[in-house]
Amino acid sequence: MLTREQIEQFHRDGFLILRGVFQGPELKLLQDRAHAVAEEGTAKQGQYHLYHTFPDGTKKYYRSERMWDRHDIFQSVTVKPELLTAIGQCVGEPFAPINDSFVCKSPGGNVPIVWHQDPPYGNPAWERTFPVPNFDVDIYLDRSTVENGCVWGIPGHHLVGHVDLKRYTQDELFENLGAVPMVMEPGDVLFHCLSAPHGSIGNTTNTWRRIFYVHYMARSVLEVCYADWIKNKQDPRSSYDARRARIDEFMAARARLGGSSLAGHPLKVGPEGFEYTGPVGTPRNYWGTLLDAMPADEFARRKSLQPLVAR
Numbered sequence: 001m002l003t004r005e006q007i008e009q010f011h012r013d014g015f016l017i018l019r020g021v022f023q024g025p026e027l028k029l030l031q032d033r034a035h036a037v038a039e040e041g042t043a044k045q046g047q048y049h050l051y052h053t054f055p056d057g058t059k060k061y062y063r064s065e066r067m068w069d070r071h072d073i074f075q076s077v078t079v080k081p082e083l084l085t086a087i088g089q090c091v092g093e094p095f096a097p098i099n100d101s102f103v104c105k106s107p108g109g110n111v112p113i114v115w116h117q118d119p120p121y122g123n124p125a126w127e128r129t130f131p132v133p134n135f136d137v138d139i140y141l142d143r144s145t146v147e148n149g150c151v152w153g154i155p156g157h158h159l160v161g162h163v164d165l166k167r168y169t170q171d172e173l174f175e176n177l178g179a180v181p182m183v184m185e186p187g188d189v190l191f192h193c194l195s196a197p198h199g200s201i202g203n204t205t206n207t208w209r210r211i212f213y214v215h216y217m218a219r220s221v222l223e224v225c226y227a228d229w230i231k232n233k234q235d236p237r238s239s240y241d242a243r244r245a246r247i248d249e250f251m252a253a254r255a256r257l258g259g260s261s262l263a264g265h266p267l268k269v270g271p272e273g274f275e276y277t278g279p280v281g282t283p284r285n286y287w288g289t290l291l292d293a294m295p296a297d298e299f300a301r302r303k304s305l306q307p308l309v310a311r
């Protein structure tokens, strides 16, 4: 369970690190199955793997999609009660797991992820951030360090919608604007807001750096921010209701692996998905409330990515 201070930090910075959420045999199985997916992708076998193309035309595996359909463990960790509790405390309304992916920096792979905001915030039409908190949940499978290409984030700019990152070089974004390296251990979890500027350098070490990403959302976030996903009728799971319906499947996978149930946790499953029922949480539409209270000059300063004054 998060403390009030952790929740406030999350809403202030747009990033929150949770230490040691996954441990022991659960973490080991997750690492092993993720490694099997990485080996498959590296060998250019199977489906839904992504490859980075270097200027000389060579390709390097760096990402896979649809992890939930590959092994029970990916569904099981997605519904770990302690994790769902922390998510519910930060969202402030019912939510469901909507999307997942796996980013894999192999030893010496040297694939950078250039600075960006995640969809939909690369689009300048998003002048303000949607009022319901929207963040990725990043489950770390390996030690992630400055040397092996950890994620860097610029805290404090996630409420102001699109930010013009192209005004700056990649070096400036890493060095001059208050970027922080997210140094993580296996089993740690990072909450990162989709709207928060972030990027990472390539991995030139002999270590792996792998992260399982899960995007949980409230209904309104999917239906407004990702309306195009729903319109894609080729994906039978496109609607919120269809994705929310997978919760039972995920809980069954967790039970098969002997994982803990929701019993004893401040959580319930309702028609709109998981609901946090404890006392220390986030009010509905909280980012809208924060934005309404933000003076215009502060909004403009955050939008321009000027370094924030000491808080």
Ligand SMILES: O=C(O)CCC(=O)C(=O)O
Binding pocket: 103, 113, 118, 149, 150, 151, 198, 199, 200, 211
């Ligand atoms: O894992 C990383 O280095 C960053 C991944 C990322 O930002 C993304 O997939 O949007």
